Amino acid sequence: MADDPDRRGFLKAATTVLGGGLGIVIAAPALRMCVAPTNAQTVTTPTDPIDIGALERLKVGAPWQRVDVIAPVVKDAWTTAHDVPLGGAWVRRTADQKLQALSSVCPHLGCAVGFDGQTFLCPCHNSKWTDAGVLVPNTGPAQRDLDPLPIQIVDGRLRLTWVRYKLDTSAREPA
Amino acid sequence: MKERVTEWMAERVRALSEQTRLGVPGGPSLAYVFGWVIVMFLGVEAITGAALSAFYAPSTASAWASVAYVQDQVPLGWLVRGLHYHGTSALVIVTGVHLVQTAIWGAYKKPRELVWWLGLVLLVLVLGFAVSGYVLRWDQAGYWANHVEIGIAASAPLGATVKGFALGGNEYGNLTLTRFYALHVVALPGIALVMVGAHLWSSRMHGSTPRWGRDGLAPTKRWPRQTLRDVVAMAIAFAILLGYVISQHGADLASPADPAAAYDARPLWYFRWLFELRHLAGSYERIAAMIAPVIVGGFLVGLPLVDRGPDRSPMKRIPWVAAVVGLFALIGVLTFMSFSQDQGDVALAKRDEAAELLASRARALAVKNGVPISGAQDVFKTVPMYTARSIFEQKCKGCHDARSKDRKGPIIGAGHGNRAWFEAFLRAPSSDPFWGHTKIGPTDDAMKPVELTPAELTDLTEVLYAQSGAGDADATKVARGKALFDKACTDCHSLDEGVSGGGGPGLGELGSRDWYTSFISNPKKAIHMGKLGEMPRFDGDLTITERDALAGYLVWLRTASQADLDKLGPL
Numbered sequence: 001m002a003d004d005p006d007r008r009g010f011l012k013a014a015t016t017v018l019g020g021g022l023g024i025v026i027a028a029p030a031l032r033m034c035v036a037p038t039n040a041q042t043v044t045t046p047t048d049p050i051d052i053g054a055l056e057r058l059k060v061g062a063p064w065q066r067v068d069v070i071a072p073v074v075k076d077a078w079t080t081a082h083d084v085p086l087g088g089a090w091v092r093r094t095a096d097q098k099l100q101a102l103s104s105v106c107p108h109l110g111c112a113v114g115f116d117g118q119t120f121l122c123p124c125h126n127s128k129w130t131d132a133g134v135l136v137p138n139t140g141p142a143q144r145d146l147d148p149l150p151i152q153i154v155d156g157r158l159r160l161t162w163v164r165y166k167l168d169t170s171a172r173e174p175a
Numbered sequence: 176m177k178e179r180v181t182e183w184m185a186e187r188v189r190a191l192s193e194q195t196r197l198g199v200p201g202g203p204s205l206a207y208v209f210g211w212v213i214v215m216f217l218g219v220e221a222i223t224g225a226a227l228s229a230f231y232a233p234s235t236a237s238a239w240a241s242v243a244y245v246q247d248q249v250p251l252g253w254l255v256r257g258l259h260y261h262g263t264s265a266l267v268i269v270t271g272v273h274l275v276q277t278a279i280w281g282a283y284k285k286p287r288e289l290v291w292w293l294g295l296v297l298l299v300l301v302l303g304f305a306v307s308g309y310v311l312r313w314d315q316a317g318y319w320a321n322h323v324e325i326g327i328a329a330s331a332p333l334g335a336t337v338k339g340f341a342l343g344g345n346e347y348g349n350l351t352l353t354r355f356y357a358l359h360v361v362a363l364p365g366i367a368l369v370m371v372g373a374h375l376w377s378s379r380m381h382g383s384t385p386r387w388g389r390d391g392l393a394p395t396k397r398w399p400r401q402t403l404r405d406v407v408a409m410a411i412a413f414a415i416l417l418g419y420v421i422s423q424h425g426a427d428l429a430s431p432a433d434p435a436a437a438y439d440a441r442p443l444w445y446f447r448w449l450f451e452l453r454h455l456a457g458s459y460e461r462i463a464a465m466i467a468p469v470i471v472g473g474f475l476v477g478l479p480l481v482d483r484g485p486d487r488s489p490m491k492r493i494p495w496v497a498a499v500v501g502l503f504a505l506i507g508v509l510t511f512m513s514f515s516q517d518q519g520d521v522a523l524a525k526r527d528e529a530a531e532l533l534a535s536r537a538r539a540l541a542v543k544n545g546v547p548i549s550g551a552q553d554v555f556k557t558v559p560m561y562t563a564r565s566i567f568e569q570k571c572k573g574c575h576d577a578r579s580k581d582r583k584g585p586i587i588g589a590g591h592g593n594r595a596w597f598e599a600f601l602r603a604p605s606s607d608p609f610w611g612h613t614k615i616g617p618t619d620d621a622m623k624p625v626e627l628t629p630a631e632l633t634d635l636t637e638v639l640y641a642q643s644g645a646g647d648a649d650a651t652k653v654a655r656g657k658a659l660f661d662k663a664c665t666d667c668h669s670l671d672e673g674v675s676g677g678g679g680p681g682l683g684e685l686g687s688r689d690w691y692t693s694f695i696s697n698p699k700k701a702i703h704m705g706k707l708g709e710m711p712r713f714d715g716d717l718t719i720t721e722r723d724a725l726a727g728y729l730v731w732l733r734t735a736s737q738a739d740l741d742k743l744g745p746l
Contacts, residue, residue, distance in 0.1 A: 011399040019406045022413060026219055029251045029258070030226035036250045078244035079237065080545030080557070 037077075044075040045086055049152060049159035052089070058158070061095040064115045064131075066104065069162050086162050089149055090115055090133075101151040101160055102133045108142040110167050120146060143170040198394035200385040203401035207383050208408035209273040210375075213297075215409040216266045217371060219416070220304070223259035224360065231311065233356040234349050238313035239431040240546035240554075246428050247542050257425030258416065263305050265416050267445045270298050271503070278478065278499040281487030282384035288479040290381065293374040295475055300367045305443055307359040311352065313551070315530065318347070318432035319440030330461045347434070387487040429530060430537040431551030439526055441517070448509035451516075471502065536745065559743050563728030566721055568746060570713065577608075584710060585609045589740045592643065592686045592733040597636040601625040615707050622667070622679065627659070635659045642670065643686030643733065675702040686733065691726035692719075 052067045067089055074084040088104035090113075102120075106113050111124035119136070120129035127140025135145050150161040164175045199207055230249060232241040245252035274294065277283055283291035310321040329338040343350025385392060395401075420426075429438075442450050449467060456463035482495040489496045517523055537554050544557035555561070573579055575587040586608045590596055600609050603624050610616035627635060638656030641648035660670060667679030675681040681702045684690045696714040698704050713722060732740075 008399065011403050015399045015403040015406050018403070018410060022215075022406065022410050025417075026215075026413065027222055029254045030222045032251045033226050033245075033249055033255045034229055036252075075545045078232075078240035078248075078541065078546050079548045081548045 042077050045084075045162065046071050046073065047161070049150070049154070049161045050086075052091070052158045052160045055153055055156050055158055058091060058093045058099075060093045060097060062092060063117060064090040064092045064102070064120075066115070067091055067158075067160075069160060071162070087164075088112060089160055089162075090120070090146075091151065091158070091160070099151050099153065099158075101149040103147040103149050103163070103165070105147065105164065105167075106142060107144050107147060107165065107172075108140065108168055113146065141168075143168065144172060147172060198396045199383045199401045200394045201389045201392035202395050203397075203404055204386075205404055205408065206276070206386065207401060208405050209269060209276060210378065211405040212269050212408050212412045213266065213273060214371070214375070215413065216262055216269060216416075217367070219258055219262045219413070220266070221364070223255045223262065224364075226255050227259055228360055231356070233311065233352040235313065235347075235352060235432075236548060236550045237546075238311060238352055239428075239551035240541060242312045242314070243428060243538050243541045243546070243551075246425055247538055253425030254420060257420035257423060260308075260426035261416060261420050261423070263301065263308070264444070265412065266301050267305075269412065270294075270301060274298065274475075275499060275503060277384075279489050279496055280384055280387060281482065281489070281492060283479040284482070284485070284487060285479070287378075287381050287384065290374060290378045291479055292476065293370055293377060295472075296370050297367070297374060299472075300363060300370060302445070304359065304363055304367075305445070307355045307363065309443060310355050311359060312428060313352065313432045314429040314534070315432060315436070315438040316427070316429040316440070318434075319438045320442055322347075323440055323442060324446075327461070327464045331465050384487075387489065390487075428534065428538065430533040431554065433552055438530065439523055444510065444514075447513040448506040451509040451513035454513075454516075474498070474502065555746070558746065560724070560728050560731065561746070562721060563724040564743070565746055566717065566725050567728065570716070571725075574710070582612045584613055587729070587732070589732060589735045589737045591729065592640075594636050594640050597639050598632060601627075601632060601635065601639075614709050620707055625663070627663075631659055635663075638670070639682065639685060642682060642684050643690070643730070644684070645686075645733070673702065675705070678705075680704055686730070688723070688726045688730050691729045692722050695722050695725060 050069055050071060052069060058065060069086045069089055071084045071086050072082060074081050074086075090102045090104055092100055094100060104113050105111075106122040106124065106127060108122065108125060108127055111122050113120050113122045113129070115121075118131060120131075120133065121127075122140060122142065125140045125142075127142035128136040129142075129146050130136060133146035133148070135142060147163070147165050149163060152159050166173045166175045227245065230241055230245045230252070232238060242256070245256050247253070277291065277294070306321075306324055309317045311317065325338055325341055328334055328341070331337070339345065341351075341354065342348075343354045382394065441447070449464060452463050452467050453460035478495065478499070482492060486492070537551075540554045540557050541551075544554070547553040547557065558564070571587065573581065574583040575585065576582065577586045577588055599606075601624070604610055604622040605616040610621055615621045625632065625635065634652045634656035636656070637649055637652035638660055641653045641656075657670070660668075664676075666677055668676035668682050670683050671681070672683035673681070674683060693700070694703050695717070697712040698710040699706070699708040699712060704710070717725070
């Protein structure tokens with residue numbers, strides 16, 4: 001009876017299915033938990049404009065000036081932190097009173113872009129941009145101009161909206 | 176193709192398949208399943224542990240926060256954490272059953288002594304996992320339980336060194352967590368892997384032990400009939416664990432570890448017998464806590480050495496079987512006593528209830544506001560206006576809260592300083608909610624009720640209300656009110672900023688944040704209550720930041736309703 005091949009075959013199949021099923025049931029919650037953060041917004045940074053100082057700090061017609069963009073509150077998974085640096089921006093007021101801001105994040109791979117008085121230069125792969133933030137062709141791997149950031153004046157204070165864009169693309173899309 | 180694959184596999188797993196062929200003596204039996212159920216639970220611990228380690232942050236500031244995040248915010252995090260935590264209980268239970276069965280069957284007898292000893296090492300490892308894992312959550316329960324455990328270890332010879340090594344220095348801190356974490360996820364699993372391997376290998380070498388009196392029966396193949404029984408047992412055992420974990424919604428988590436707050440620390444349930452033994456031992460508790468495990472351990476280790484002879488029938492080994500069963504029965508009784516003692520303790524139940532309330536508040540705040548990077552304890556400070564409200568609670572409530580038994584001043588609550596409040600005050604300054612409980616209230620020094628028509632009273636209210644800078648003041652009413660004020664009030668009061676009246680307080684900017692700060696700093700200043708003032712000054716007691724925060728809270732109260740106040744939640 002016990003050695004009936006049909007029965008043995010059934011027992012083998014039942015054991016394999018049950019054992020495999022048990023393994024899946026045990027592993028599934030752990031896997032679900034581990035992939036959960038993949039597409040979740042685990043770090044929350046402010047989407048509304050951030051105060052970056054008084055308007056007076058920008059002289060009309062002066063060269064680009066670097067400012068730190070500091071978020072008042074950042075929620076990062078389980079913590080809430082205050083006054084967290086998000087990144088830098090280059091800002092200026094042109095001779096015709098236009099307010100401009102460029103993200104200092106290189107559109108190639110995200111290094112911090114510097115300004116030497118005439119041109120913007122990325123220290124990582126030597127991409128260059130003109131004084132207007134326009135990409136200088138054949139200088140480096142960056143595929144687009146520096147990313148402008150929305151900036152406005154509220155009650156004499158500069159307010160900048162921090163946006164991260166997708167890296168290493170020629171089109172500019174929010175990340 | 177299929178043959179070649181099978182052959183390739185067969186060559187490489189020959190050793191294993193030969194083992195499988197060794198088989199089970201006397202045919203498949205449910206009696207042989209316990210070892211594999213233990214292996215399954217160890218697998219559950221390994222898998223859930225790996226997942227949890229991807230979320231856990233071992234530092235005093237972040238440990239609790241990351242565990243609370245897993246428990247309350249990560250999808251299925253509660254389930255994984257619950258399986259990991261309660262899985263240890265399951266391991267202890269099944270290991271205990273496995274051990275008792277082995278002892279009753281005499282399966283530790285020659286030549287299987289090594290298998291027995293390796294099994295005991297595994298039991299100790301499971302307990303080591305439990306101790307090192309419980310502190311990692313860094314909540315009140317784990318933190319204080321660890322104090323007790325380390326305290327016992329510290330009272331043993333060389334205890335101070337052991338304690339310093341375990342804690343990573345002189346005190347509980349970041350190194351305590353990183354060290355217990357390393358122990359829990361690297362050292363112990365490494366040792367356990369070797370020990371499980373050795374235990375399995377040695378037990379397979381000797382084959383399963385049949386029931387007494389059935390020695391010499393021809394072994395039958397393990398696969399698939401015994402394997403099916405193993406797998407069914409695993410599935411049932413896991414289903415029970417899963418059901419329990421779901422019913423408990425994972426594992427509990429107390430409020431963040433707080434070195435300053437007392438907590439009724441209780442060891443994990445499988446250590447409760449030792450806990451009870453310490454109670455019973457009274458002043459000999461330290462000795463009991465150290466000696467008892469040594470005796471129990473020594474007895475179990477020595478069992479194969481003293482219970483010799485080939486006969487495995489329990490009937491022929493009554494003293495030994497009785498000793499093992501008696502030992503576990505004693506452990507069971509002590510465990511029961513410990514729990515029933517707590518059950519009857521009304522005061523303890525009350526403290527536990529308070530602790531649970533605190534825990535649920537901490538966790539709700541962690542979900543809502545996140546945990547400050549300064550530490551998990553500060554999660555309580557993320558409630559709105561925490562600084563001001565806690566100061567109010569400590570410094571102001573006694574004299575100003577409506578429910579206070581010995582109130583000495585006006586009631587301060589929702590709507591304090593709004594239009595209705597001013598109007599009621601003007602009608603009856605010395606009534607109960609206002610100066611009724613003050614020293615000047617009943618005297619001639621107190622302000623007399625204002626006698627005006629209702630319309631005039633509204634206008635006068637408006638000019639006083641407008642002092643705070645409230646944006647919704649009606650300019651027309653203010654102008655009319657100002658005329659009334661100049662006629663009726665200027666004998667004692669002034670509305671000019673920084674000017675005191677003639678005997679009464681100056682009312683310029685009354686109810687603004689700056690005015691409150693100034694008043695709280697020194698109510699006896701001439702511009703405020705002067706000599707009539709009864710309230711003490713707080714510029715020495717509270718920093719300017721604290722006074723300003725308190726002033727902000729009082730300004731907020733003006734527009735707040737009781738519902739708004741309730742919505743702030745408890746401190």
